[in-house]
Amino acid sequence: MGASGRRPRDVGPDFGGECSQGVPDETGLPRGGLDDDLILQEIDRLREELGSRSTAQGRSSSPAELPEWDESGVSSGPEEVDWAASSPYLEERLRVARTLASRLAQEAGNVERGMQGLRTALETMDQELGRASDELDFVRGEAWSEPGPGSRPATVPVPRPSIGSSSATDGRAAASISPVPTSRPLPPNATGSFQDFTVARYNRTVEELHARRRATLWVVLVLAAAISAALLFLTLKAHEPVPAVWLAVLPLVWMIPVPFFVVAFRGTHRVLREHRLELPEEP
Amino acid sequence: MRQPTVLFQITAIGKHPRALEASTRSVLHWVRNTPKLGFRPLVWLVIEPEGYWSAPEAYERLERSGAKLVVVPPGYRTPSGTLGKARALQYAAEERHRLGLSTPEVWVYHQDEETCVGQDTLLGIAAFIRDGRSLVGAGIILYPIDWLGTPSHVQELTRSYDDLRVLDSMTAPGNPTAGFHGSHFLVRADIEDSVGWDSKGYSPSEDLVFEIRVRARYGAVFGVLKGFAYEKGAFSLRDQLRQRRRWMHGVLHAVFHCRELPLRRRVTVAYSGLSWISALPSVVILVASIELRYGPLLIFTSIFTGFIWVSMILAYVEGLRLHALYVTRRVSLLRFFASGLVGALVDVVAPWYALVTRPVIGDFIPKERPTDATGERATASPTAVQL
Secondary structure (H helix, E strand, O other), X not given: OOHHHOOHHHHOHHHHHHHHHHOOOOOOOOOXXXXXXXXXXXXXXXXXXXXXHHHHHHHHOOOOOOOOOOOOOOOOOXXXXXXXXXXXOHHHHHHHHHHHXXXXXXXXXXXXXXXXXXXXXXXXXXXXXXXXHHHHHHHHHOHHHOOOOOOOOOOOOOOOOOHHHHHHHHHHHHHHOOOOOOOOOOOOOOOXXXXXXXXXXXXXXXXXXXXXXHHHHHHHHHHHHHHHHHHHHHHHHHOOOOOOHHHHHHHHHHHOOHHHHHHHHHHHHHHXXXXXXXXXXXO | OOOXXXXXXXXXXXXXXXXXXXXXXXXXXXXXXXXXXOOEEEEEEEEOHHHHHHOHHHHHHHHHOOOEEEEOOOOOOOOOOOEOHHHHHHHHHHHHHHOOOOOOOXXXXXXXXXXXXXXXXXXXXXXXXHHOOOOEEEOOEEEEEOOOOOHHHHHHHHHHHHHHHHHHHHHOOOOOOOOOOOOOEEEEHHHHHHHOOOOOOEOOOHHHHHHHHHHHHHXXXXXXXXXXXXXXXXXXXXXXXXXXXXXXXXXXXXHHHOOOOOHHHHHHHHHHHHHHHOHHHHHHHHHHHHHHOOHHHHHHHHHHHHHHHHHHHHHHHHHHHHOOOOOOOOOOHHXXXXXXXXXXXXXXXXXXHXXXXXXXXXOOOOOOOHHHHOOOHHHHOOOOOOO
């Protein structure tokens, strides 16, 4: 028995590239996968096999020649039933079979795609259910889900927390934030979209801000002193005469924003010292 | 006690729907993608009718995505007849009251039309509510969206570092340097609605007036809100000038027309304004000193000159560092320096420009680049900066 006798799985991958080209699509429908092509190819091979036998049988039925296999002397006369002759409906049946096989392949493809979508939907649903479950556990575990003496009243309160107590508790909050290892990978490059605005990027920014606070403080003070000293030196070295008194107003005008700058500088360092700005990163 | 609700309220005229859409979508995106927030989110877009009719399909799209559209009726009038943004804010407050949302469990997070939020913003809000010690919180705003390194954009960097000063002042008794924001602040709904936004006539500093009222009524209830908000700087020097003019008009309005302002606060607010106004004379005096030759008088000022100069440079450097992980555009040091200088000069001139011009209702600068109007990319990636 030749290749037609092999099962599709025995054919092997060497058929894969050709079968889709070697078999014309009579139905005009799209092809399925490798298995569908193999079915069609097997049908073609079967047809070829039967066709060649039919030709051989036709030749053997000629009175001038004997069939090669008839060596036993058992001769079959022309009046006997030709059981090996091809049926006149064979081609039509094969065509119908090929059409059905093609449609079957198409339907199988559709089912496969549908299953894939269904699988994706199920995975999403599973994820969402997991999230919802986590959220529910989280919400149930939160303080506001349990009414108690600590609950805030429904009426408008007039709380006036002192700054000192606020700072102290902020210190506790700061202590609860675990230090972030310096080996943590850098956030990916910014793309300019709001999707960049992650808590990891934020934490890295404010950690660096906190980390350089002292250095910034000293650099500012040293640089300011150096510049002021240089200007003072130049002013004294100039030996210019004392100007008219009314001109003294001008430096006073210049001095107006100085307290603002001093308060701002002090405040910036105070807020960084007393408030850790990092946020916990959720897993 | 019920789980808290956070109402993300974007209040704007609504004529820049793409910027507004990006802000809304940033909220919807991060609410969806930040687990264990522990609050129920609501998104409100409070806009004017003319804003809605400028792009109804965009607003309907946002409604379908889960935002609630609150269009201020044209005939709406507050008891005191306030105008502008304060009127819309007051309408939203009344709407919350009508819907039963003026309760201690509801918090309102205020956004401008271009205020995008991040995951950190939401976690900061959650942490602030969970902490429960303050009733109003404000945080640091970055300006990385559409950042191109122009003078107005470089100048905007300094505002982020200055926010640390704002936070300090806001949490200090008396708010000595008048620190507060008109966006990126969180307030408990019952507190906001009890104070309201109504005032007589047009108030260009509705945020400052609000802060003054809350402080007067509830005391030191202000706290630091962790997490950044993300906004856009002015697109041009002209816009920068107009924006600063509005701020100065706000300060002047608060000093001269806000009756609720105690004397002590009036002095500090006035001093903040005066400091800003004195910037231009300072520059002029510095230049004039070369010609007038009053060197001996500089002995006194030179002691502080170094500190002022270094403080100003520090604001640019630290502002840039705060934005380092967010902006995609890199500019050369020379360009950065030149842009900073030009941007600073505009800021120096702005208060004087405000003094010689009158406040204009709706003097809000555009938050959409002109190129956005023709590009679909803006919708697909509203904050994209391709350089």
